[in-house]
Amino acid sequence: MGDLIGAVVESELYHIRRADFERVARLNASAPAIGALYADMARLNALYMIAKAGSGHIGSSFSALDIVTYLYLQEMKGPGDVFFSSKGHDAPGLYAVLIAQGVLPEEKLHVLRRLEGLPGHPDIHVPGLVTNTGSLGMGVSKAKGMVESARAKGEAARIFVMTGDGELQEGQIWESLVSAANRGMDEITMIVDHNKFQSDYAVSKTSDLGDLGAKFASFGWHVVRVDGNNHEALKQCFEDLRGVSGIPKVVIADTIKGKGVSFMEGTSIDSDVDMFKFHSGAPSADQYQRAVEEIESRIAEKLAELGAEPIKVAVEDRPKIIPPAGEQKRLFPAYTKALLAQAAKRKELIALDADLILDMGLIEFRDAYPERFIECGIAEQDMVSQAGGMALTGMLPVVHSFSCFLSTRPNEQIYNNATEETKIVYVGGLSGVIPAGPGHSHQSVREISALGGIPGMVMVEPCCPEDVAPLFDWCVDDHDGPSFLRLASMPYATSAAPPANWRPRKGEGYEVRAGKDGAIIAAGLLGVAEALNAADILAKRGLEIAVIALPWLNVIDAAWIADVAARYPLIATVDNHYRTGGQGTMVLAAIAEHAKARPRCVSIGLEAVPPSGRNDEVLAATGLDGASIARRIESLHGA
């Protein structure tokens, strides 16, 4: 424990002011000594931001922070010098440095993952950030585009682009290396934050990348290797690189995930066995305290060694977390159970995952059926085409990832599989606009439009835990083709439930609340819950609005919708998805085509890229909360 602030208190959070960073940067000491101290100060602030936000990527922020600090303090001095992180998970660490450097206003320290604050992944609307990242593998390609621009304008450019090591599993990385070498792009320095861990496990355990240096060299890049948490070594490395021209450069930086807090460090666990615990999420209060103590002690020691004044850290009350009202229902436990039940019945069922075993509820499956679990790493295209090969040869693949990635990265591969008319179940997690903290790279609000037009593809979304097994079973047992199970990951309060002994009928919904003045048609945990909230609000204003849960996202039964249209004078659709091409578009088109009755219709959904923020803030901002939905319906009813 350092002597900076006295005891670390559970009800408090701590950060270092910008003035202290400025003072430290001016100390009469070696650049590496200052760099190491500065990086630790940024670690404390990154931890502050994450603890205050309630989520964020500690592991990668900490592994990368020495490199980021080195680049901003020592390397990036020219007008065309640019740094960005392709993985983007390390945003809190980067923000801490940008705030310390005065690129970002100091007050932004307090608004990580808040509306109008700092998004969970980089976005160009934040000063100092040059490109949107968080979707992996795009960084070198983007850097190349920036170099082409600079060359076209005759301007200087040095682009430092950081990637993860797990990120190197994405094919786009290797795709992008080729022309950088052919075009002699020495303007690019790629830095692999080689912290040896990815989302769940060690890279070597997930999908071992073997000899990275040989790979990059074979693609025509100049390769150097460095201890990425050592400021002396970083200085030597980047100084040497200035002499290398005519060829793009890659720095394989050996780092430690969670570097700087002993119990968070990847090296503290058995990399052959253990899951890394600090990839995302927030530390517990106890973990936070212990981490602060460690970092502070080191800062105090370093300051003392340099003969500098101690830092008086700023203290803030830890924000009270108000738990959301009502019982928070979760879909994933129900999914895990449904998957295990089908696996017990069908020995041909095989599950594929792309480095999200924990989030996708697959740990029990892997432990029960290790021979039928294929961990593909962050390689969605490869995963989906593997599933295609399996399905052609008698297996029943169930393919898992976050929806934002699964519906888009392997889009052509899913279509190719569909042209083979095989049965494959795609299961997408983290669907919808919340959790809103991670920002638009992870908010999946485009699946229906991205995949819904594929012939034979049926997309379904449960609105409550009770719906999960019937819908998954329908995909497995009743449907002869590809399907997509869209699952919300965020727990949410809902009173929605299917009728007793409900059996899904393709294209048909069920009423979860009666009403005569109109009906809201919606899908999913959030969509139906907020539709019900809207109906509650409207009931108080004298409008009786029914709520219909329609689990079918891209298939609407003609007779069913004609009947629904005949029963209500007003129909509103609510999409936890972009309005264009969402379920509402499908419902409204079906009404126009199949219904004799013609109710007033309105479709409610996202109109623009959703912001990052606290869930309640973002729902209100995007009009997806019950109050906003109620206002829209009331205005239409009155019109």
Added chain:
Amino acid sequence: MGDLIGAVVESELYHIRRADFERVARLNASAPAIGALYADMARLNALYMIAKAGSGHIGSSFSALDIVTYLYLQEMKGPGDVFFSSKGHDAPGLYAVLIAQGVLPEEKLHVLRRLEGLPGHPDIHVPGLVTNTGSLGMGVSKAKGMVESARAKGEAARIFVMTGDGELQEGQIWESLVSAANRGMDEITMIVDHNKFQSDYAVSKTSDLGDLGAKFASFGWHVVRVDGNNHEALKQCFEDLRGVSGIPKVVIADTIKGKGVSFMEGTSIDSDVDMFKFHSGAPSADQYQRAVEEIESRIAEKLAELGAEPIKVAVEDRPKIIPPAGEQKRLFPAYTKALLAQAAKRKELIALDADLILDMGLIEFRDAYPERFIECGIAEQDMVSQAGGMALTGMLPVVHSFSCFLSTRPNEQIYNNATEETKIVYVGGLSGVIPAGPGHSHQSVREISALGGIPGMVMVEPCCPEDVAPLFDWCVDDHDGPSFLRLASMPYATSAAPPANWRPRKGEGYEVRAGKDGAIIAAGLLGVAEALNAADILAKRGLEIAVIALPWLNVIDAAWIADVAARYPLIATVDNHYRTGGQGTMVLAAIAEHAKARPRCVSIGLEAVPPSGRNDEVLAATGLDGASIARRIESLHGA
């Protein structure tokens, strides 16, 4: 000239019967001698199929045929032995061998690219074909899935998967190599048909892949190199490979694109300069004659050397080509002109291409602005993210590929760019169901659904050459965000034309034919032309149907559609696209939401994966020809 058939006559086509292949396979000669002869016989038949079909990939069929022949005659004898081509372009050569082997019925020789015949790219509905290919880069992934299935079932498997060399520019290839090595998949032998040319130019000129052997070795594969047109060498190579276990194997087969016909061979041109002329398309009658003479001579010589009876080739009349009626309008010359005009005005305009410079009408642009033309190779994800980097730094990228690839392979990358709210124009060629010869991997009928939901994205499609420049100019000058210009590549007769001095107004169409009994709303060269044909047919039956060209694919103006809905008792939408998520879905949803009037509505479009075939056959089979459209409308009107 051989003595097999006498003079080669311009009005005739020639092929070799299966019985002759069987006889040759039984000759008392060395396996390599038989293999070389058999491959040449298959070349003659592949050429026959392509000449009869009027299109097909000669270059890669010929480069790969010695390998394919070797595998089927000598190597693939086990129950789990499987061959497929990941590139799929070499289908005619493969079909020729499968017919010779009796896997495919002999009569299929005559129906390449015909409905119910042999599709332009492989499809599992054809006996002997195990997976659908033609979308590049998926082969090794699919092979891995097949291996996992075999392992799960305890069955033997040897998967021989052929790729192109240009295909290695796709990131998925490298993504797929990693786990094959980690899982010790010695069941897989990848064969690179290293013929040094891709669609347009030499691989080295397009996007040089450098040292292939070093690359594969660095990914943990066992690498061998062989003369892929030499049967002795192939025998030695594959025999040696049987001794290699515990590691996946790659054969880098040096081949000659167009091998076997001197003037078609890649080695006959300057690979630093010249475009390869025989990638796809059909030979001219003269080229066909000369090619047949060469191949026949060699077959005759080889037979004579082996002391075998000559072959009497079968002679068929060359099918008469009936040119389609009416002046065939082309969109691409108008596009090239529009692009050049904008490039002259805007020095920030930069064009990117993915190995389709000829098809995408870019040769003039490249010659006029070489410093603003970026050839990306077959690397759509990299291309799109490069465009993102350029757009962020002040350039105006115009990104080109076939729509089938551009809308799907870089789907997440296009979305990522869109979240940056930059202006990028995506231009997709080969859009729609025709040309129907290449089959579903190339028939792009899913762009609107795949991309239309992206916020800010505006998709437009001209229905005549006159519309091209106004719409492209709108994307460049008037729209502040991403846009997608969907272009048909197939020339088509149409009488559609915009009003004099037409200026595009977002979301609004224009009438190309008046009528009071209903209206067809359609987009594109084919869609509007066939809508007009339908209106002609219906006029003869007393129905006056208007035709409205609506160039906006995913954006419908509310007031405009309300007005249209008020003017017609019946509205039919026609999509050269899947019905679900197509323009029709957008139009119908807009009617339900915005129109007070409620016309009868029907949406017409593709309901299933379209077949490969002759254009007229496929239009009739999919209900997109005027006659089918007219029937649908008449039945609805009468209902």
